[in-house]
Amino acid sequence: MDISIAHLGPAGTYAESAALAYSTWLEKTTGNSSILHSYASIAQAIRAAAQGETQMAVVPVENSIEGSVTVTLDTLWQLDKLHIQQALILPIAHALLSTAPDLGAIEVVYSHPQALAQCQAWLEQYLPAVPLVPTNSTTEALQYLKTNPQAGAISSQRAAQLYELPILAYPINDHPDNCTRFWVLSLEPPQSGSQTSLAFSLPANTPGALLKPLQIFAQRQINMSRIESRPTKRSLGDYLFFIDLEANLESVMVQSALAELQGCTETIKILGSYDILSIE
Amino acid sequence: MDISIAHLGPAGTYAESAALAYSTWLEKTTGNSSILHSYASIAQAIRAAAQGETQMAVVPVENSIEGSVTVTLDTLWQLDKLHIQQALILPIAHALLSTAPDLGAIEVVYSHPQALAQCQAWLEQYLPAVPLVPTNSTTEALQYLKTNPQAGAISSQRAAQLYELPILAYPINDHPDNCTRFWVLSLEPPQSGSQTSLAFSLPANTPGALLKPLQIFAQRQINMSRIESRPTKRSLGDYLFFIDLEANLESVMVQSALAELQGCTETIKILGSYDILSIE
Numbered sequence: 001m002d003i004s005i006a007h008l009g010p011a012g013t014y015a016e017s018a019a020l021a022y023s024t025w026l027e028k029t030t031g032n033s034s035i036l037h038s039y040a041s042i043a044q045a046i047r048a049a050a051q052g053e054t055q056m057a058v059v060p061v062e063n064s065i066e067g068s069v070t071v072t073l074d075t076l077w078q079l080d081k082l083h084i085q086q087a088l089i090l091p092i093a094h095a096l097l098s099t100a101p102d103l104g105a106i107e108v109v110y111s112h113p114q115a116l117a118q119c120q121a122w123l124e125q126y127l128p129a130v131p132l133v134p135t136n137s138t139t140e141a142l143q144y145l146k147t148n149p150q151a152g153a154i155s156s157q158r159a160a161q162l163y164e165l166p167i168l169a170y171p172i173n174d175h176p177d178n179c180t181r182f183w184v185l186s187l188e189p190p191q192s193g194s195q196t197s198l199a200f201s202l203p204a205n206t207p208g209a210l211l212k213p214l215q216i217f218a219q220r221q222i223n224m225s226r227i228e229s230r231p232t233k234r235s236l237g238d239y240l241f242f243i244d245l246e247a248n249l250e251s252v253m254v255q256s257a258l259a260e261l262q263g264c265t266e267t268i269k270i271l272g273s274y275d276i277l278s279i280e
Numbered sequence: 281m282d283i284s285i286a287h288l289g290p291a292g293t294y295a296e297s298a299a300l301a302y303s304t305w306l307e308k309t310t311g312n313s314s315i316l317h318s319y320a321s322i323a324q325a326i327r328a329a330a331q332g333e334t335q336m337a338v339v340p341v342e343n344s345i346e347g348s349v350t351v352t353l354d355t356l357w358q359l360d361k362l363h364i365q366q367a368l369i370l371p372i373a374h375a376l377l378s379t380a381p382d383l384g385a386i387e388v389v390y391s392h393p394q395a396l397a398q399c400q401a402w403l404e405q406y407l408p409a410v411p412l413v414p415t416n417s418t419t420e421a422l423q424y425l426k427t428n429p430q431a432g433a434i435s436s437q438r439a440a441q442l443y444e445l446p447i448l449a450y451p452i453n454d455h456p457d458n459c460t461r462f463w464v465l466s467l468e469p470p471q472s473g474s475q476t477s478l479a480f481s482l483p484a485n486t487p488g489a490l491l492k493p494l495q496i497f498a499q500r501q502i503n504m505s506r507i508e509s510r511p512t513k514r515s516l517g518d519y520l521f522f523i524d525l526e527a528n529l530e531s532v533m534v535q536s537a538l539a540e541l542q543g544c545t546e547t548i549k550i551l552g553s554y555d556i557l558s559i560e
Contacts, residue, residue, distance in 0.1 A: 040411075043400075064516040067350055067509075071397070089516065113393060113414065117351070120323075131320075134393065134414040177515050210507065211498045218491045225517055227490065228509055229347075235457050236344040236369065237505055 002035040004054040006045040009038020012139040012159030018090045018182040019058040021279040046075045049185050062181045066114050068228050073242050084272025086184040090279045095170040097160050098152040110141035111154035121174040192250040193274035199242045200265040212264040220253040249273030282315040284334040286325040289318020292419040292439030298370045298462040299338040301559040326355045329465050330362055336466045343460045346394045348508050353522050364552025366464040370559045375450040377440050378432040390421035391434035401454040472530040473554035479522045480545040492544040500533040529553030
C-alpha cells in the first residue's frame with residue numbers, strides 16, 4: 001500500500017517539490033511507493049499526520065535567508081505527538097512568472113511572504129514602485145495571472161511548467177545559496193540518526209536559566225548546530241528553546257545530557273533523531 | 281519644530297497606535313510635539329529614519345504570541361546606523377470588522393498574517409471553513425469590506441472608529457495577554473537605560489561558539505532576558521544572535537563583558553540602551 005504524505009499545496013509549491021524528492025528517495029531505498037496529499041496550510045499538513053489522516057508530513061522548518069518557519073515549531077510543540085524521521089535540504093531558485101510581454105508591463109507582484117522577502121533586493125531594483133501582495137502559497141499567487149496580464153507571481157520553474165505559464169526572469173532570489181530545510185514527520189517514535197532535535201521550556205523567572213542546558217552539551221563536546229527561541233504564549237519574555245545537536249540520540253553522551261537536563265528544564269521534548277538528505 | 285516619526289501605516293495599524301502613544305508621552309515629558317509619517321512596510325519605516333527622512337521610527341520587534349518581527353532585526357543589522365532609544369509595550373486586542381449582519385454571513389477574512397495567526401483558534405471555532413487571506417497591514421485588510429459585504433477583516437477597535445466600520449466580535453485574540461513590544465529608533469548614539477540590546481555574529485565552524493558569550497554574561501550576574509537567532513544569509517546553519525540584557529550599557533559589568541566579548545565574536549553591534557514604557 002502507498003505511503004501517504006501531507007504537504008503544503010497545491011501542486012507546484014516548494015513543499016511539494018520536497019515531498020516529491022522524498023517520495024523518490026523512499027522508493028529507491030525501501031521499494032515503497034507513496035502518494036502526496038496537499039493541504040491549504042502548513043499547520044493543516046502537520047495535523048493531518050498527527051491525526052493519522054496521512055502517515056507522514058513534509059514541512060519546511062528553516063530557510064537560509066528568512067530563518068525559521070515558526071508555525072512548524074509551534075504546531076510540533078503543541079501537538080506533542082509527531083517525531084522527525086528525516087531532514088531534507090532543498091535548493092530554492094525563484095522565477096517571476098507572468099503573461100506580460102516584459103517587466104515594464106508588470107503592475108503588481110503576488111507571492112508567499114517568504115518568497116517576496118527572498119527577492120526583496122531584486123524587486124526593488126527591477127520593479128521598484130510595484131505593490132507586493134502576499135498569498136498563502138507560491139502556487140496560490142498564480143491564480144491572479146489568468147485574469148490580469150499586468151500581474152506577476154514569484155514561484156518555481158516547476159510551477160511554470162505545471163501551469164504552462166511563461167517565465168519573465170530567473171533566478172531572481174537575492175542570495176544564490178538560498179535553500180530550505182524540511183522535516184519529515186510521523187507518529188513513529190524517535191529513531192537514531194546523526195542529528196537530534198529537542199525542545200524545552202525553562203522554569204519561570206530564573207535569571208541565567210538558559211546557560212545550564214548549554215553547559216550540559218558543551219561539557220560533553222556535543223555541538224549545538226542551532227538554537228531558536230519561541231514565545232511560550234504565556235507572557236512576553238517567556239520562551240521555549242528548540243535545539244539541534246550534531247549527535248545521535250542513542251549515544252551515551254546524549255543520553256547522559258538528557259538525564260542531567262531533566263533537572264534544569266521545566267518540560268523537555270525529544271523531537272527526533274534523523275539523518276539529512278540533500279536534494280539536488 | 282515637530283519631531284517626525286515613521287511607522288507602518290496607513291492610520292489604524294497597531295504600529296500607528298504605538299507611535300501615537302510615544303508621541304503623547306514625548307510631549308508630556310519633554311514638551312516636544314511630533315508628527316507621524318506612515319510607510320507601506322516596516323523596512324521602509326526603518327530606512328526613512330536611517331536616511332534622515334524622519335528623525336525616528338517606531339517599529340514592532342516582538343509579539344508575545346507570534347514571536348520576533350524578523351524584518352526589524354534583519355534591517356537594523358544591515359543598516360548598522362540606528363540605535364534603540366526606547367522600548368514600548370502595547371496590549372493587542374483584535375476585533376472582527378465587517379458590514380455583514382452576523383458571523384454566518386462571512387465568507388472570507390482578511391488581515392496581516394500575524395493577526396490571523398493570533399486569532400487562529402477563534403477563527404477555527406467560529407469561522408471554520410472560511411478562507412484566510414493575508415494582507416500587508418491590518419488596515420489594508422479594511423479596503424475589502426467596502427466592496428464585499430461577505431468579507432471580514434481583523435483589525436483594531438481604533439481602526440473601526442477611524443474608518444466607521446462595524447465590529448462583529450471583540451476581542452477575538454486567542455490569548456488575552458497578547459502584547460507587542462516596539463522599539464523607537466533614531467540616529468542618536470546609544471544612551472543609557474535599564475535594558476541593553478546587542479547583536480553579534482560568531483566565527484564560522486566553531487562548535488560551541490555560542491557558549492562563551494553566554495558565560496561572559498552569566499559570570500557577571502547579568503541577566504539575559506532574550507536571545508534570538510537569525511540567519512546570516514551566508515549559508516544554512518550560520519547565525520547572528522540578538523540579545524537583550526537587563527543591565528545598563530554604562531555599568532562596569534556590561535563594559536567589562538563587552539571588552540571580553542570582542543575576543544569571542546566575529547562582529548558585535550550595540551543596538552541601544554533604553555527604558556521600557558508600558559502603554560495602557
